[in-house]
Amino acid sequence: MKVVKLFKQRVESSSKYHSEIMQWMSPSLREYWGEFLGKTHSSNFLSWVRDYHKPAVNEPHVEDETKKIVLTQDAQILFDDLQRQIGEVIHVGNWILVDQERINQFGLVTEDNQWIHTDPVKAELESPFKTTIAHGFLTLALLPALTDSVDPTKPMFPTAKMMVNIGLNQVRFPYPVKVGSNIRAKSTLLKVTPIKKGLEIEREIRVEIEGVRRPACVAVSVIHLHF
Incomplete structure (x- = not known):
């Protein structure tokens, strides 16, 4: 399974416990948690993860x-x-x-x-x-x-x-x-x-x-x- 898809599934499965988690959080922590979840669902974040895990490409040899x-x-x-x-x-x-x-x-x-x-x-x-x-x-x-x-x-x-x-x-x-x-x-x-x-x-x-x-x-x- 691709890393991006696995990460997305983990985030979605944790969403059902979201309300319980929020009750235990302080107001400031709730704000950061909500911002984090928003970023994980954004295309920019997922594209960053995808690019991060791309295999390294050998750069062309530059002659001395x-x-x-x-x-x-x-x-x-x-x-x-x-x-x-x-x-x-x-x-x-x-x-x-x-x-x-x-x-x-x-x-x-x-x-x-x-x-x-x-x-x-x-x-x-x-x-x-x-x-x-x-x-x-x-x-x-x-x-x-x-x-x-x-x-x-x-x-x-x-x-x-x-x-x-x-x-x-x-x-x-x-x-x-x-x-x-x-x-x-x-x-x-x-x-x-x-x-x-x-x-x-x-x-x-x-x-x-x-x-x-x-x-x-x-x-x-x-x-x-x-x-």
């Missing part, structure tokens, strides 16, 4: 778009090489000093001149860190330099004609960078995907603080390489 992409020779060579390095550290940058002048310049450009960044005297007296700290976004803004992405003398992917920053999937600032600290970035390859005219690369970038266990920043970077 990446399989249609034809890479250039240089892109294919790099793709094959990077596939073998997924999960590995592919770059460790040099240490960069974050001094007060750098912090002040960033504050002027971004108009973020909070005293925790730009007032050493007040920070020493009132900040829990007893000194000024770098803006979190300053650390983030240094990622191109920290990953050597803007150094033409030692490009990370020399066979690519152009590298474009697509964005960041995740960003965290686990520990503040105190003024006078040295920081560097360590990049771990997460994923490589063929795209039109090149490759999409995802890296986890951890910005380390010299002498500190916790990182200053952890971000998942997405870049496009064009060939």
